[in-house]
Amino acid sequence: MTVVRRQVSWGQVLLFTGLLIVGIIVITPFVWMIATSFKHEQDALTTVPNLFPVSIKTGHFYFTFDNYKRAFAYGIQTGLLNSLWITALLVPSKLFLDALAAYAFARIPFPGRERLFTILLTTIMVPSVAILIPRVFVTKVLGIYDSPWAIIIPNLISVWDIFLMRQFFLALPKELDESAKLDGAGHFRIFWSIILPNAQPVLAVVAITSFIFHWNDLIWPLVVLNNPANYTLPLSLALLNSLIPQPTLVMAGAVVAVIPVLIVFLVFQRRILQGFSFSGVKL
Numbered sequence: 001m002t003v004v005r006r007q008v009s010w011g012q013v014l015l016f017t018g019l020l021i022v023g024i025i026v027i028t029p030f031v032w033m034i035a036t037s038f039k040h041e042q043d044a045l046t047t048v049p050n051l052f053p054v055s056i057k058t059g060h061f062y063f064t065f066d067n068y069k070r071a072f073a074y075g076i077q078t079g080l081l082n083s084l085w086i087t088a089l090l091v092p093s094k095l096f097l098d099a100l101a102a103y104a105f106a107r108i109p110f111p112g113r114e115r116l117f118t119i120l121l122t123t124i125m126v127p128s129v130a131i132l133i134p135r136v137f138v139t140k141v142l143g144i145y146d147s148p149w150a151i152i153i154p155n156l157i158s159v160w161d162i163f164l165m166r167q168f169f170l171a172l173p174k175e176l177d178e179s180a181k182l183d184g185a186g187h188f189r190i191f192w193s194i195i196l197p198n199a200q201p202v203l204a205v206v207a208i209t210s211f212i213f214h215w216n217d218l219i220w221p222l223v224v225l226n227n228p229a230n231y232t233l234p235l236s237l238a239l240l241n242s243l244i245p246q247p248t249l250v251m252a253g254a255v256v257a258v259i260p261v262l263i264v265f266l267v268f269q270r271r272i273l274q275g276f277s278f279s280g281v282k283l
Contacts, residue, residue: 035052036251037068041247043055067249070249070252074249076256078229082148083234086152090210095207095210097156098157098161099195100191103169105162105166107191123159139153139224146225151214151225154220161210164205165199165206168199172195177190208265215233215260218234222235
C-alpha cells in the first residue's frame with residue numbers, strides 16, 4: 001500500500017497561523033463575556049485578570065447563575081420580549097416588501113426603471129445619521145413616536161436588500177416567466193410561485209442579516225423610545241448598565257442578547273454563504 005504524503009508549503013503554514021491568531025482574537029471577547037457572567041463581583045474586579053471563574057479566596061473553579069437571576073429580576077425580560085416580537089413582525093414584512101420591489105426592478109420593464117433604481121442606489125451613500133431627525137419627525141407626524149411601531153414602520157424598506165435580491169432575480173432564467181405567462185399567470189403569481197421558491201438562498205441572507213441588524217440596533221430605538229416598557233433588549237442592557245454598573249450583571253445580560261443571534265447564525269450559516277455566492281453583484 002502506497003502512502004501519499006502531502007507536502008505543506010511555508011505559505012500554507014503562515015496562512016493557517018494567521019487565521020488561527022485572528023480566530024483567537026475574535027473569539028476571546030466572547031469567551032471573556034461568558035466567563036464573566038458566571039463570576040462573583042469580587043472575582044471579576046481583580047488586579048490580575050483571570051479569564052475563568054476562579055474564586056480569589058479559595059482558588060477554586062466555580063459557576064454561579066446569580067447574575068442571570070438578578071438581570072431578569074431587574075426587568076431585562078421586558079426588553080427581550082419586545083425585541084422578539086418586533087423582529088418577528090419586522091423581518092418577514094420587510095422581506096416581503098423588499099422582494100416585491102426587487103421583482104419589479106428585475107422582471108417588469110417600465111419607463112425609467114434603470115434611472116429610478118440608480119436614484120435608489122444613491123441613497124445608500126447617505127449616512128443614516130443625516131436623516132435621523134427627518135425620520136423622527138415622520139414618526140411624530142404618524143403618531144407612532146415612543147412606540148414599537150416607530151421601530152417597525154420606518155425600517156420596512158431597505159435599499160440594500162432590494163439591490164441584493166434584484167441581482168439574484170436577474171440571474172434566474174427568463175424562460176420561467178415566459179412559460180408561466182403562457183399558462184395565464186400574472187406577475188404576482190409568478191413572483192409568489194416561481195421567483196420566491198427559486199430565490200431561497202438570497203431570501204435567507206436578507207432575513208438573517210436583517211434579524212441580526214435589528215436585534216442589535218441601539219441608535220434608532222434610543223432616539224424614538226422614551227418609555228422603558230417599550231425598550232428593546234439593547235436599550236434594556238444600557239439601562240441596566242446605568243442603574244447597576246456591575247460587569248458581571250451586564251455580561252449576563254449581554255449573553256442573553258447574543259444567544260438568539262448565535263442560534264440563528266449557526267443554524268443558517270450555510271444559507272448565508274450560498275446566498276452571497278449565488279447573487280452576482282452586477283448592475
